[in-house]
Amino acid sequence: MKTLDQSAGSLAGRLTAQLDAWPAVRAGRAECGVGTGFSPAQRVGAQIVHLHGGAEAAVHLTRPVIARLGDVLLKSGRVAVTPGDDWVRVRIDTESDVALVMSLASVAIQANGPSGTAAQNVAISPCHAGSSG
Template sequence: MTTAWHALAQLVSWPDLTEVRSSCGTGRALGSAGGEIAHFHSDHGVDLHLTAGAIRRYGPDLRRSTAIRLVPGSHWVTVRVECEADVSLVMTLMSAALRAHQEQPDTLAASAARCNDRLEAALTHRDAL
């Protein structure tokens, strides 16, 4: 079992999370009462919907982590999951995401925004031009 799937296996047992169909069409997803909250795109990639407020609050710490990628304008963060410490990071960020969704959910338009999977590909392509 790869590290991202190990994280998913742990998270599906959390009472506030259920496995749902990924709206981006890639991989597997977890949802909460506020909608989709995590996408597991690959053996080593997880997108977490933290909300704009949580990204502002935790932004400096998130930017210091080499395992985390922030996409400008996105309310999702991408975590590269390569070892058990990264799995722990996903668990911590999931707790923060659940709390953020309960305390100050994103607006309906922001909640409907897609994860970083497609955004990252578009940005990477644009940057290459």
């Protein structure tokens, strides 16, 4: 599924292609209205990754995961964490940012999957596209 209007050679285009290739996720329009959203195949409609335009990704990690990884994510200098939010944001400027988002998407699938921390049909909080905090 072509999900964003961008070239496959762009970083966001490569990230989209990689996420589209995973059988564990399904692509669609981001529920926040900005860009493309990806849902775990077992929780269609419960989006865990949003690509906002070509420069930013938001990943739903859940508060328990952010509580465990928050310091490391912040120290990376690549991830924005808003206190009390389930979503983290990553600016996509380099190939390593693409790899980081893919790794975080894998964590999000686990955290939001059938045996994850949000597995009990808990609603996924909305993404705050474009907000700074």
